[in-house]
Amino acid sequence: MDMNYLSVEKLSKSFGDKPLFHQISFGIDQGQKIALVGINGAGKSTLMKIIMGMEIPDEGEVAINQGIKTAYVHQNPVFEANLTIYQTLFSDSSSEPLKAIEAYQKAMLAAESGKDNADELNGIMEKMDRLQAWDFEYQIKEVLGKLGLHDTDLPVGNLSGGQRKRVALAKAILEKPDLLLLDEPTNHLDLKTIEWLEDYLSKANLSLFMVTHDRYFLEKVTNEILELDAGKIYRYTGNYSYFLDKKAERREVEASEQEKAKSLYKKELEWIRRQPKARGTKAKYRVDAFEATKEKAFQRKEEREVALQVSAKRLGGKIIELEKLFKRYGDKRIVSDFSYTFKKGDKIGIVGPNGAGKTTFLNMLTGTLKPDSGDITIGQTTAFGYYRQEEHSFDESKRLIDLVKEVAEVVTLSNGSTITASQFLNQFGFPPKQQHTPISKLSGGEKRRLQLLMVLIKTPNFLILDEPTNDLDIVTLNTLEDFLEYFPGCMIIVSHDRYFMDRLVDHIFVFQGGGQIKDFPGNYSDLREWEKEEEAKAAADKSVTKTQPSVHEGASEKAKKSSKASFKQKQEFKAVQEKINQLELEKGSLIEKINEGTEDHELLLEWSTAIQGIDEQLEELEFRWLELSELDDIMD
Template sequence: MNYLSVENLSKSYGDKVLFNQISFGIDQGQKIALVGINGAGKSTLMKIIMGAEVADGGNVAINQQVKVAIVPQNPVFTGSLSIYQTIFDESSNATLQTIQEYNEALIKAQEGVDNSDRLNKLMEQMENLQAWDFEYQIKEVLGKLGLHDTELPVSNLSGGQRKRVALAKAILEKPDLLLLDEPTNHLDLETIEWLEDYLSKANLSLFMVTHDRYFLEKVTNEIIELEDGKIFRYSGNYGYFLEKKAERKIIEATEIDKAKSLYKKELDWIRRQPKARGTKAKYRVDAFEETKEKAFSKKEEREIELTVTSQRLGKKIIEIEGLNKSFGKKKILDDFSYTFKKGDKIGIVGPNGAGKTTFLNMITAQLDPDSGKVDIGQTTAFGYYRQEEGSFDDSKKLFDIVKDVAEVVTIAGGQTITISQFLTRFGFPPKQQHTPVGKLSGGERRRLQLLMVLIKNPNFLILDEPTNDLDIMTLNTLEEFLDDFPGCLIIVSHDRYFMDRLVEHLFVFEGEGKIKDFPGNYTDFREWEKTEKKAEKESEKSPKQVQTAVVEAPKESKGKASFKEKKEFAEIEKQIDDLNVEKSGLVHQISVGTDDHEQLMEWSNRIQLIDDKLEELELRWLELSELDGISD
């Protein structure tokens, strides 16, 4: 079943053609990502599909039977509604509306308002719509997206918080087709992992723009690349896309070489022909024009070359001793000390609001600590790429903005090059260098921001969310440059691929001012966390159970169920059945209703505990069910 069709779509801005008569469709069950270099037109294409922009030509048709949800790159909410009201505002989902009305009626009842008839009627509707389980799904989605205080007005939210609200609203609408523009921007790592897991399992069709390579690998089953105004489709995930794109480039290069060889021969024939030509000769002339077009169709590849040098780094880099910082009652740093060494490549992770940016501002002397000392070496030269987009005069030309900083640039090896040559190496061809900055795409502006940091030849690089809005090609080049960067490096990023490739240890912001220095990259840390959580669960068992597990486990065959595991499997099945029976009884009691609102809340909380326990038991049941002989 076709959900969305794009037919002969075209869009240009002045002389720049973004895409010309492109066509593709999205069918039921497809999860497609749109990729391409910055400035290729990805966001424009997505905005046209979302209805936020108008194409020059062509059509976008969405199946009227399909429910569509949209999350733009930078969601905007108007009015003074709360997060909760925004998520349910004007929703066409009857279940969501009933849950909202039920929660509002329950709050009034707790405040002493007599609305028992209204509450009983809503509980009956909840039962008819099977909304009780869905209410818990709502709590889970809001919790996983970090939306705990749902009474906050959306007008006061940051860009990242607005993105979370838009994602929650879209997910809870239960769409058939979900359109996402850069869904992972401004989300923390834990939230991204949850969203990735949800979308990979969700029964919906998906079309998104993203540069998150783990996301592309695990969520998508098809990739569409927008390049040189045309599209190329790859039926597979990110790994398959890389393989097939490389093959396509080789074939294209071979065809162009053949066309050039044929062009030389045909050009010689054209020059030898008399002016008056017959039909056969005219046919050959037309064929010659096609050959000429093919021979000179090689695209202007935007290759980025990061070869800047860095200043010499002395023995003392940065010494941090007993650093403390609080904002009111919220402690950001609690007696933190660290001495940076040459070649340090450190990743910083932690939830949003944990103080990562505050820490960076303190070590660069832009914010004073409450106590403690940050001693910066005399030769330490910072390059600070900030999370916020750089402020540029949109009317100024790209060339002039860079020229205001330096006339020439020293690159690796001590060679000096002109500003124009440096811009070209950063993927800004000469033709683009004399256009106003206001005409750059979001990704191109971020690349300019990176250029302005590196042009000063820093030896201590701080990159705060450097991957936002940068295309995959730029990211790959940046990673290669940072791999060989001789100075110190600090990275704050939600891009797990980027972190895994570059960092050697992590500063983990755990809250309450505590920072853990973890030896390893992000994936190492997540595996360690899983092991720790498993060990904590084991420690909750009685000493006898722990001892039995330690002694007996090695004796059993890895894939064969032991007697103890068979017994545990049977007990889990019984527990699951008993809990489901209890849950059904509680749901029935809630649907029947009661004037005792404290009792109602107690039943509701008990159902939540049962759901949590069922999830834990079902996971263990799945583990055991894979063992041989478990059902004997």
């Protein structure tokens, strides 16, 4: 039987008059990898802080098995500022191999500076052998390398939030815990690091409990999901797709139970009203049952699964044209000779390591920064909506409703109808009661949602979203994705949320360093597949070159010529493009039919099977399109 690692018993917590959760209980056993999900303000981070011992519950208790090793990674880790990264990693470690490695590092440094400590070094090396610490030293180097912590002598006081998060992750992983607790582990990490962490956690032999909104993490790492919803805990044994299925079923059951409760409520109401007051005491259990039924019948679900179809100002023919853009800082090229003409409906992702110039590029687009050379021509009708990574500083004393009304009293929807500022706030998950409270009462995630709402209410037609998914819950993310999917204008997204990017972008600007920007046709997963293939090809070419060192020039010239598109390939490229367009139209009309609905289940099945078939064809055609698009002059 699996050992119990952690148990939460009848835990309750309120903030002021707002109850977060009431008497919730659950446990974590050996081998379980559990994620905690729920809407912003549901109390996920508070629950995590209680488990980590940073908050005290109103009632109930958390018990962690004393026989196991536990490691924590807080959302915003804090360390002693004067310690180096290396000292921080091993400062309070009880691990014998780690202590031996640290002693070995110190002795090696002393020997290098001329100290005669051969006996001491021999003793330490024997201890390293005995504890099998050499393997561990290699693992330390690998973990630090993968998390991008190359200069371990830096004081942690000089690090950014993202680098501190990496130090905390490295520290937790290297402690080799039995149970690892993570609060938003992917925040502030770049895409490659997130992929490594996902791979590591899915294979690691440990139990895991984490708060995350990274849906690929939920799909690939977790084997159980806990949902904190309206103060209660719901448990789903499975990954993210299983959770979505079961949650939909739960909603249906709740809806039918609510209907039953409503009719029962009517009967009970009649019965209560017929009772003479004096006889009421005899049937107190009926009155109690009535109160419980009433509560169930009129339970208001805090749901935000609402379509946000806000209109956008009309875009003219010219949107933005970039002509030979060039920007450098000192010796570092940020953008080198980049040209691009934005087209209607462009949905572009931007990826690249931190410091590659993504934010600089966005600032040049919006005119807050001038390029060193080159031209940016912006169309007269282009209206920017820029959601920045930094948190907006609102006047905390203002009420939500007043802040929104300052921008617009009414909002025009895409169908031409209008809604009030209050209704707009409600669609963004701020119910009327909350709209009249000061902004200072909002949680971090709610403030980010308000910031996003303030960008969208101005009805821009060119949206720039710089890390829009940080601190947003899954329900808000789904709502936002639905809105952006049908957004009629242009859109640029910088995001480390791979799922979000995959759903929304058609092509990607890849910042490759040295000012080079590659325009890749496809979403993020397509890009990663392509990069892996290129890496595999490069590795294969390397091994061929080793065995055949002399490749004469004639062959390479021939290879150069062969990358030019032939007439036949140009014709095929055109045909593939037309076929893709035709299949997309067919798929669209089938989706419309399904959305309109029908009583005929066989017909529904037929339509969805047809869509599946189209998707398979599209996948093959798109792959061929990508292959052909790599050829020179293919577009001519």
